[in-house]
Amino acid sequence: MVIHPASNSSASKTTIMSSTTAKFIGHTVSLRLLYLILVRLGGWLVLLGRSPVAKDVELLVLRHEVAILRRTCPQPRLAGPTARSSPP
Numbered sequence: 758m759v760i761h762p763a764s765n766s767s768a769s770k771t772t773i774m775s776s777t778t779a780k781f782i783g784h785t786v787s788l789r790l791l792y793l794i795l796v797r798l799g800g801w802l803v804l805l806g807r808s809p810v811a812k813d814v815e816l817l818v819l820r821h822e823v824a825i826l827r828r829t830c831p832q833p834r835l836a837g838p839t840a841r842s843s844p845p
Contacts, residue, residue, distance in 0.1 A: 804812075
């Protein structure tokens with residue numbers, strides 16, 4: 758039996774989670790972690806199989822996307838000292 762504090766009520770109340778529920782949650786987390794590891798490894802294997810030309814094309818496309826985003830959403834510029842940055 759696992760005891761967890763209830764999130765929606767006062768701190769003095771607790772909810773009791775059965776051991777089967779805790780095991781189910783543990784297995785779910787383990788399967789999700791395994792899935793994420795396998796997806797990441799698969800992505801790396803795909804990258805290893807690409808030709809240098811395909812990698813160069815992807816870099817050019819990503820640089821173009823960054824250039825467009827910088828043009829459409831410029832970073833804010835500070836006009837001068839603000840109340841927080843100037844000494845009192």
